[in-house]
Amino acid sequence: MNRFEDELKEALKRREPPPGFAERVMARLETAPRPGPWRRLAAWFRPPVLRFAVFACIALLLFAGVRYESRGRERLRAEAARDQAMLALRITFDKLEAVREKLYQAAPAAPLRVVLPEPHRAEGEKK
Amino acid sequence: MKSALTPAGQDRAAEFEEIVRRHQSMVFSIAYHYLQDRSAAEEAAQDVFLQLFQAAPVLESEAHLVFWLRKVACHRSIDHARRRKLWPRIGLDRIPEPASTPGGEDVMLRERLNRLVRTLPEKTRMIVILRYQEGLELEEIAKVMGIPTGTVKSQLxxxxxxLRGKAERWIGRVRA
Structure with a gap:
């Protein structure tokens, strides 16, 4: 800062207001109109309150979104498991049906005899 | 500091009065150097504090409060000047010569500079006041006035x- 700027700084030094300034401001407050209900209501929408409200809304939406998403995934998993079970049952049914068909074709008149597999026997054991 | 003021009652008035006393010279000086009229400056400064009381802005710190007061003081001063047509451009020839004082040439120069400031265009004048009265950096002035830093720099x-040109001419005349 050069000498000119120093002089300018000195020239623009702060000055005290006339005596009794604060008292006159306080006196003006007495006669000044009070803030109305709309202004008080508007105070709720000032930045910090608004910021908090927006933050709360975003947090709530995120929470709801995550819950919805996880429930959706669970439902999809359950549906996939049900479909797999149904497919397995259908395949089993088809196989059994094919076996039954073959059995009928081989001996249509013969009574159905269930042949159970022989139990395992230890070697050297007599029949 | 959550808010400039507590919600209501006696404490609020006492707290507000304390704020007024603490910052009155800053607010008054901004208005005075801009308007160069003590009664108009007092009226503008009172308006600033009245606005603080009525609007009760949510201020997070003392620095935030000072920033708010400076900003509103700037705007109020400009409004006052425009409204009252207090600010017709004053030519150098219409500014009275300061009386010679015991302090010598320096005091006269300061007095002259003070008067010369009001010959500046309104935005430039406020930038000079914020820079040399309040000692603000260019970025801070830009924030207070809501204009780009580049504009502040060029206007300053x-x-x-x-000012320098006018002051040099005046010094030349005084010494001649």
Whole structure:
């Protein structure tokens, strides 16, 4: 800062207001109109309150979104498991049906005899 | 500091009065150097504090409060000047010569500079006041006035050049 700027700084030094300034401001407050209900209501929408409200809304939406998403995934998993079970049952049914068909074709008149597999026997054991 | 003021009652008035006393010279000086009229400056400064009381802005710190007061003081001063047509451009020839004082040439120069500031265009004048009265950086002035930093820089340089030229002419005349 050069000498000119120093002089300018000195020239623009702060000055005290006339005596009794604060008292006159306080006196003006007495006669000044009070803030109305709309202004008080508007105070709720000032930045910090608004910021908090927006933050709360975003947090709530995120929470709801995550819950919805996880429930959706669970439902999809359950549906996939049900479909797999149904497919397995259908395949089993088809196989059994094919076996039954073959059995009928081989001996249509013969009574159905269930042949159970022989139990395992230890070697050297007599029949 | 959550808010500039507590919600209501006696404490609120006492707290507000304390704020007024603490910052009155800053607010008054901004208005005075801008308007160059003590009664108009007092009216503008009172308006600033009244606005603080009525609007009760949510201020997070003392620095935030000072920033708010400076900003509103700037706007109020400009409004006052425009409204009352207090600010017709005053030519150098219409500014009275300061009386010779015991302090010598320096005091006269300061007095002259003070008067010359009001010959500056309104935006430039406020930038000079914020820079040399309040000692703000260019970025801070830009924030207070809501204009780009580049504009502040160029206006400040322009203002200083104008002031320097006028002051040099005056010094030349005084010494001649």
């Amino acid at each position: 340089q322009r203002g200083l050049a104008m």
